[in-house]
Amino acid sequence: MRQHRTPRLLGTLLLVAAAGISVVGAAPAAADRTVTPLGQVVPAPASVDASGSPYRITGGTRIRVDDSREARRIGSYLAEVLRPSTGYRLPVTDDSGRDGIRLQLTRKDAALGEEGYRLKSGKGAVTITARGPAGLFHGVQTLRQLLPAAVEKDSAQPGPWLVAGGTITDTPRYGYRGAMLDVSRHFFTVDQVKRYIDQLALYKVNKLHLHLSDDQGWRIAIDSWPRLATYGGSTQVGGGPGGYYTKAQYKDIVKYATSRYLEVVPEIDMPGHTNAALASYAELNCDGVAPPLYTGTEVGFSSLCVDKPVTYDFVDDVIRELAALTPGEYLHIGGDEAHSTSHEDYVAFMDKVQPIVAKYGKTVVGWHQLTGATPAKGALAQYWGLDSTSAAEKEQVAAAARNGTGLILSPADRVYLDMKYTKDTPLGLDWAGYVEVQRSYDWDPGNYLPGAPGSSVQGVEAPLWTETVSTSAHIDYMAFPRLPGVAELGWSPASTHDWDAYKVRLAAQGPRWDALGIGYYRSPQVPWPAE
Ligand code: NGO
Numbered sequence: 123m124r125q126h127r128t129p130r131l132l133g134t135l136l137l138v139a140a141a142g143i144s145v146v147g148a149a150p151a152a153a154d155r156t157v158t159p160l161g162q163v164v165p166a167p168a169s170v171d172a173s174g175s176p177y178r179i180t181g182g183t184r185i186r187v188d189d190s191r192e193a194r195r196i197g198s199y200l201a202e203v204l205r206p207s208t209g210y211r212l213p214v215t216d217d218s219g220r221d222g223i224r225l226q227l228t229r230k231d232a233a234l235g236e237e238g239y240r241l242k243s244g245k246g247a248v249t250i251t252a253r254g255p256a257g258l259f260h261g262v263q264t265l266r267q268l269l270p271a272a273v274e275k276d277s278a279q280p281g282p283w284l285v286a287g288g289t290i291t292d293t294p295r296y297g298y299r300g301a302m303l304d305v306s307r308h309f310f311t312v313d314q315v316k317r318y319i320d321q322l323a324l325y326k327v328n329k330l331h332l333h334l335s336d337d338q339g340w341r342i343a344i345d346s347w348p349r350l351a352t353y354g355g356s357t358q359v360g361g362g363p364g365g366y367y368t369k370a371q372y373k374d375i376v377k378y379a380t381s382r383y384l385e386v387v388p389e390i391d392m393p394g395h396t397n398a399a400l401a402s403y404a405e406l407n408c409d410g411v412a413p414p415l416y417t418g419t420e421v422g423f424s425s426l427c428v429d430k431p432v433t434y435d436f437v438d439d440v441i442r443e444l445a446a447l448t449p450g451e452y453l454h455i456g457g458d459e460a461h462s463t464s465h466e467d468y469v470a471f472m473d474k475v476q477p478i479v480a481k482y483g484k485t486v487v488g489w490h491q492l493t494g495a496t497p498a499k500g501a502l503a504q505y506w507g508l509d510s511t512s513a514a515e516k517e518q519v520a521a522a523a524r525n526g527t528g529l530i531l532s533p534a535d536r537v538y539l540d541m542k543y544t545k546d547t548p549l550g551l552d553w554a555g556y557v558e559v560q561r562s563y564d565w566d567p568g569n570y571l572p573g574a575p576g577s578s579v580q581g582v583e584a585p586l587w588t589e590t591v592s593t594s595a596h597i598d599y600m601a602f603p604r605l606p607g608v609a610e611l612g613w614s615p616a617s618t619h620d621w622d623a624y625k626v627r628l629a630a631q632g633p634r635w636d637a638l639g640i641g642y643y644r645s646p647q648v649p650w651p652a653e
Contacts, residue, residue, distance in 0.1 A: 156270065160243070160286040163267045164606045164627050165326060165613035167292040168238075174287030177248040179204070179269075184222040185214045192255035193225050195381075200225070200262050204269075209278035223265075224249040225258055237328070237383075238293030241265060243285045256383040260326045264290060271633035296567070298502075298530055298581025299612030300329035300387065301539075301605065306336035306398075307419070308358050308592040309365035316378050317594055321601065321640065323382035325609035330379050331387040331454060331583060334444075337397035337416045337424055341366045342388070346439040347403065354398035354415075359589055361417040372447055380449070387487060388444055391456025392437065393463050393471050397424040405432050419589045422461030428471045438478050445482035452502070453479050458489035469495040476501065487530070493522035502528040502580060505571060508535040508554050513572075520573030528580040531567050537608045539586040539600045543643055549590045549600060559628070559645045563607035564621050584608040595641055602635055602642035603628055625649060 161170035187197035197214040200223070205212055212223075224247055234240065236254035239261030243249075250261035268286060272279040301322050303310065310318075319330060334341045340354035343366060355366035367375065376386045396406075397416045404412040408427040416424075426433050445453060455475060460468050472488075472495035479486045479498070486492075486501040493503050505519055523529050534541070534554035541557040542550035568576045584605055591600060606628060611619075625648050632650045635642050644650060 156282060157284045157286050158268050158270070158630070160268065160288045160290060162627050162630055163264050163290075164624075164631055165610035166615075166618040166624070166627065167264065167290045168615050168618075169291045170288065171290075172286060172288040174243075175245045176284040176287050177243045177245065179208060179210065179212075179223070179281075179283035179285075181210045183210060183212055184217075184219070185212055186219055186222050186224045187214060187216055188225065188227050189216040190227055193227050193258065196255060196258050196262060197225050199259075199381075200265070203266060204273065204283075206276045207273045207279045208281065208283055221246045223247070225262070226251045227253070227255065227258060229253055233293070234291075235293050237297075237326075238291075239264070240292070241268075241290040243268075243289075244287050248285050256328070259323075259383045260292070263324055263326060264292065266324070267631075267634070271630075271637050274634050274637035294326070294613045295615055296579065296581035296612045298329055298583070299327050299609060300331050300530065300581065300583030301327050301601075301608075302331035302333055302389075302532075302583055302585035303597075304333040304336070304540075304586060304588040305341050306333055306339045306358075307588040308362070309339060309341060309355070310588075310594075310597075311365070312367065312371050312374055314594050314597070315375050318597055318601075319375075319379050319382050319384060321598075321605070322384060322609075325606045326613050327605075327609050328384055329387055329452075329581075329583065330384045331389060331585070332375075333389045333391065333585075333587075335390050335398060336395045337421070338418075339364045339366075340398040340402065342372055342444065343368050344440050344443050345369075346443065347436060349402040350399055350440075354402035357415050357417050358592075359417055359419055360592075362592075369447060376447070376449065385450035385452075386448060387450060387452045387454055388448055389454035389456055389487075390440055390444065391458070392475065393426040393428060393468065394422060394424055394458070394460035395456060396426050399426070399436075400424055403436070406430075406436060422459045425460060425462040425467075426471070428463060428467040434474055434478070437475055441475075441478050441484075442482050445479075445484050448484070451485050452487050453482075453484035454487040454504075455479060455492075456489060457492045457495075458506070460491065465494070472496065490519045490529075493519050493527060497522055497527045499526070500528075502530055504530040504532055504583065506532045506534050506538070506585070508533060510535075516571060517573060520571055523571070523574035523578035527578070529571065529574060529578050530580055530583050531570055532583045532585050533565070533570065536562055536565055537582065537584045537604070539584050539604055540588070540591065543645065547643070549596055551587070551589060557604070559603055559607065559647050560621055560625070562604040563611065563624060565611075566616055566619065567611055568616055582608055582612045598635075598640045599643055602640055603631070603645060603648060606631060 160172040187193040239252040239257040252258040351366035476498035
């Protein structure tokens with residue numbers, strides 16, 4: 123019935139093509155919603171050339187994949203997204219052909235890198251080409267967003283299923299585009315973590331940092347120190363039952379993340395934030411006395427005993443076992459808020475622990491306080507300061523960056539997903555201030571930290587601390603709609619950065635979250651479409 127509008131739609135698309143990406147965000151009139159303008163995607167694509175006729179998925183459409191395991195797997199993933207809502211069969215086949223949805227892996231276009239892709243859409247086919255499977259997967263996420271929001275529903279919907287004509291060529295700005303989930307303050311099950319992974323994948327996030335230990339709970343089984351999990355993991359903030367991942371469960375998370383092209387970055391926070399470990403083993407305490415388990419939300423009161431040799435046996439065992447479970451490059455050793463460790467001890471501790479990480483083949487990541495010690499060669503420092511952080515502290519981090527330490531930017535008053543949006547937000551903390559959607563998006567990682575070379579910035583990460591967050595509904599509400607903005611800062615070229623255009627693209631995501639069952643904060647800063 124909406125078909126008769128096609129000529130007008132084409133006119134709109136041609137206008138978009140003529141004006142380039144800057145008008146891609148123009149709000150679609152309600153009646154035009156059948157074709158999402160090419161480029162009305164989050165994160166904004168690097169380059170958009172909107173032209174030609176749209177592609178239409180029909181009952182006869184096939185998903186044609188290269189004869190490779192990865193392309194076939196990504197084709198099946200796409201089919202699983204599209205089948206319930208379209209009601210079509212959408213067979214995945216490696217029969218070559220020029221029609222249908224085509225997923226192609228080819229090493230030809232070096233400029234696409236390992237994560238980039240090209241999406242070409244026209245009358246007979248939509249073709250996604252990439253050099254690596256991650257690129258193909260990211261291209262599939264773009265295709266999802268080009269289809270009507272109803273495509274995300276799990277029951278048959280009317281369609282039509284049109285993809286605007288033209289070409290998107292897209293590569294990421296940064297290689298590190300992360301999200302952190304604190305599973306220590308409140309424990310989250312494997313299924314809850316998988317749900318978050320699926321949400322992150324929608325926005326091309328490629329690192330899942332798991333904060334696996336803190337004062338309130340130790341969440342990963344370590345065979346050589348079993349009480350860490352069985353006792354240290356037995357509670358959480360507020361005194362609930364807590365929990366921990368067995369090795370098999372952790373591997374399952376890693377495998378699921380890998381299938382969505384996310385690398386897991388595990389964190390064991392030390393020397394502070396260690397009450398759960400200190401409570402589990404008396405010998406880790408300088409006085410040999412185990413403190414009680416802790417279920418409050420204070421920080422900075424615990425420390426491993428820097429002088430005791432057993433401390434380094436413990437650290438070696440934990441890092442060895444965790445590294446063996448983790449295929450990714452990084453291992454995060456925390457290092458924040460070691461207020462109960464003297465500066466001298468902190469430096470000595472980091473000098474001993476960083477080589478252990480290297481010994482087990484991993485690259486050190488630490489919160490930016492690590493720059494107050496001597497960061498190992500190749501280490502990354504994760505900056506979590508604020509606008510109001512002292513110039514001296516910022517300069518300490520910038521000096522390390524000039525000296526070769528890479529930076530991950532997580533400014534707390536911009537991208538901490540646990541900060542309240544406003545004073546009325548029911549969940550969250552406010553120590554870094556209120557963080558509304560515009561504040562979260564409207565900054566440039568490339569020139570954020572004074573004195574730090576742009577080339578030191580490896581990317582951005584949105585941490586979600588969970589002192590006040592204990593369910594998937596809570597995660598949804600704190601992450602959406604801020605998380606996609608952080609993902610865009612990590613992916614899109616700085617030239618696309620424009621709040622007024624972004625807020626319109628973001629608004630178009632609202633109906634997708636509704637369709638996916640993601641409950642989000644309806645920020646008044648965003649022009650959500652009327653329901
Ligand atoms: C700080 C602190 C965490 C808190 C969080 C709450 C860092 C790196 N250490 O961030 O322990 O949970 O704030 O926002």
